[in-house]
Amino acid sequence: MSQATFLNRQALYLRPDPARVIVRPFKPATEPKDFKPTDKTRANHIVDRVLALDDATVASQLADVLENFQGRHRNLLRSFETRAAEMEEALFDHAPFTKLQSQLVGAYFLNEYSFEASALFNPSIVPHPDQTLAPPGGMRFVLSLRAVGEGHVSSLTFRAGTLSKDGAVSIDPTARLAATAKLPDNFDPQVDGPVEVLFDTQDISERVLFPVTAAQSNGIEDARFVLFEDEGERTYYATYTAYDGRGIRSELIETQDFLSFRMTPLKGSAARNKGMALFPRKIDGRYAMIGRQDNENLYLIYSDDLLTWDGGKPILRPQWPWEFVQIGNCGSPIELDEGWLLFTHGVGPVRRYAIGAALLDKADPSKVIARSREPLVHPDPSQREGYVPNVVYTCGAIRHGSRIILPYAVSDTFSNFATIKIEALLGAMNPVS
Structure with a gap:
């Protein structure tokens, strides 16, 4: 099986750097068994x-x-x-x-923690809130990445970069220093509610969104950022998986500027699984998500209040051999004239992950117009080794003119970029009758 012929890989790689460290609270080991309160x-x-x-x-x-x-x-x-x-x-x-x-x-x-010592992967990409330095016909962007350090604790880190008019990708130099956000006064990690944190660093690559609540204690995983527009208001949202070492749940990040962030647990039966992705605008006056509730199929879910997600309608099931084990979304749907472009991942033999795509009806996203019979991206034999071998994965792409810019991770270790001509992608997809 070959890579899609219209996929243009960029010679740009983001690899984990163990020299980037933050300071974290250190607690001495547990007291002896005969320890008394006095x-x-x-x-x-x-x-x-x-x-x-x-x-x-x-x-x-x-x-x-x-x-x-x-x-x-x-x-x-x-x-x-x-x-x-x-x-x-x-x-x-x-x-x-x-x-x-x-x-x-x-x-x-305190102790130093190398937050990306093991992996820097599962990226998503959105337009930068400040486009003043964008080149003619180009775009500034923000890239989010999942970083993994000692103990397999996941945090969220960022990079800024530029897209040229013809789709070439460049990443700004990464800051040497890194820092976590300031927490509210009298913050209690056991309180199960919204948390607002604030950074005072100038360079976006210095900012590390590290787990702060009990529900996040083992990781903030796979953030799917999207620029959401509603009645002229533009807000960045990201759904992500909070992991406490035993259980998971979906939570939501909200930010206007990537300096202050509000993190809120999602409620409802559909929020108990991972991999939820928000549409970039309301559909018929309601919020809409793509999610996977049964570890196998993809569902379309609606909500009136953004934070409560129940029910859902299955719209995509495993169909081709490369996705027989399960399918999931690879970020928020991208609006095209032809419909909603949804990147998906499929899991096949020997638990090999590949990336495909589907096209949903713009007015009624429960209707699937077309989907890819073959994967667009799959593990290349020369790049299949890593923290988790045989995996390619993304948490979100972006449209730039006639192209899709697709950042993706390789073997849960490092990240790469590809560009795809929209016309060629749509032409290669199989219509669904």
Whole structure:
């Protein structure tokens, strides 16, 4: 089986970089079995040791920490102070911290985390909110990527780039530093509701949307971003999978500027599975999603309030050998004159993932007009090895003039780009009677 002849791969690869790190809270190991509530914790012991140091030793130890780590993070001393303030609530029976003691204590309760050490994959792409630097006939874009580090914890990271008039893709240089978002005051990770976070970094590639709630604790996975338009208002939404190490659920990101983000759990029977993708506008006055509720088929689902998703109508089932195991969506549908273009993934023998496409009726997306008999993209023999071999996958493409720009991941490890002429793609799809 060959790749689609009209697929133009770009010589551009985004690979994971273990040198990109953030600081995360560190908690000492569990207390011994005979531990009593009145006993000092291991954290108390660490603080007692720091407070026993004389002022000169505290200053020299802090200077040594800064010499080792300050060049790897922005505002590191502020991070130390914030962490120490968090720890004070968990500690007891100690003298007040001086400023230097507070900073050194905070350093003991943080650790570096290489958030993309293992993988940088499953991209989605949307127009950049600021098009002032776009070339004539071109477009600026934002790319979201799933990053995976130690312990298979997934977070969300970003890149900005440019599309030329003829569809050539370029990515802005990646910032050397990275940082997580600021959380609300008195944030409680156990509260199951909307969370708003804010970044203060200038470069979008510095921003890492890391799990913050209990439901997300093991990962924010496979964000499918879309630019949603409604009565002149433009909002970026992304559906993603929240994973706590045992169970999953679908959640929704909302942003206007990629600086502040609101993350909200989705409700309803259709939100208990993964891989939901929002249409870029309402259909007949209602929100619409493509989702997979039964781990096998694709459904069309409607909602009146964006956050509650129940029911649904099956519209696509596995039909060809390369998708016999299951099918799923590969991002939000793209509106064309001919209908809604929906990229899909199929799973075939030896759990090999490939990317295909379907065309849905514009007025009634439950009607399938055409679909690809053969996959558009499948694992190339020279690029099939990786964190999860034999997989190609995307979380969203974008239209640019007469072309589709398709970022996609290879073997759950790195990301690549392809461009597709819309006319050739539609011509290669099989009509559905």
